[in-house]
Amino acid sequence: MIVLHHVHQTRSMRVLWLLNELGVDFTVIGHPFDRTLRDPEYLVLSPAGRVPALEIDGERMFESLAIMQYLCEKFPSRLGGDPRALDRAEWLSWLNFSETISQHTAALTQQHVMLYEDSMRSPIVMRLEAARIGKCYAAIEARLSTPIENRETLLTSGFSAADIAVGQAVYMAQFFARLDDYPETAKWYARLAERPAFRASLPPEGAALFERDFFPAWEDG
Structure with missing residues (x-):
């Protein structure tokens, strides 16, 4: 069983995208981007209180790129991850x-x-x-x-x-x-x-973290 703990428009999006590409069965638990990520129950999964956290095969992982590498090795595909590959x-x-x-x-x-x-x-x-x-x-x-x-x-x-x-x-x-x-x-x-x-892997309507599509660099005046 694979469970992804996810907040829209954060690094957990890259893991969600990968899981969708792999076509494996998984469940997403969505979290708000607030202090609930610091709750003791969640810190068991991610000690820094961040997303993503992944529950898989009775284990937990909490760094997005480590999770991606692990998933690519666990589910071999064209997406890479073979230590013997030339590239x-x-x-x-x-x-x-x-x-x-x-x-x-x-x-x-x-x-x-x-x-x-x-x-x-x-x-x-x-x-x-x-x-x-x-x-x-x-x-x-x-x-x-x-x-x-x-x-x-x-x-x-x-x-x-x-x-x-x-x-x-x-x-x-x-x-x-x-x-x-x-x-x-x-x-x-x-x-x-x-x-x-x-x-x-995109947020559904009304669930985006950002209120605007673009934030320009600081402009005087």
Whole structure:
């Protein structure tokens, strides 16, 4: 039995997307994004009080990328995870690159969403973190622009959990930095957004964490 503890528009989305791609049976327990994640009952599952948490085979896991790697190894598929695969190093590198993007998005989520008063926010942090997301986009753009025929995924071997992890990070990052200057990345992301498993991982109407589709960097005046 697989149980995913999930909050919409957080890192648990990448695990939800992967489970949908794998086509395995699982149950989702939704949580509000508030202090209930610090309740003792939940801390048994995730000691830092964060999502995701996964209950599987009588065990519990609480780091999204570790969960993704475990699921790919437990349910072998085209999505990767085979330690013997020729592109194992690239798979691991891009899978974990998603967290580089996510840490900048998390900083901006705190600035724009969690801090309610302008006096609490830092224009320097907001501009800096948005620029750092741009650097991450540039890395993806360079990867997708390499002279390999029909490059449509991060790995030459095709769509994988690396695309899921990075794609989810880009989904979140676009609340703070647009893809206008990164055409190959925009096309890659558009293809991912058409996948049924991606659409199934999106929040239903009225359940989104963010109230707006885009939060521009701090603008004086």
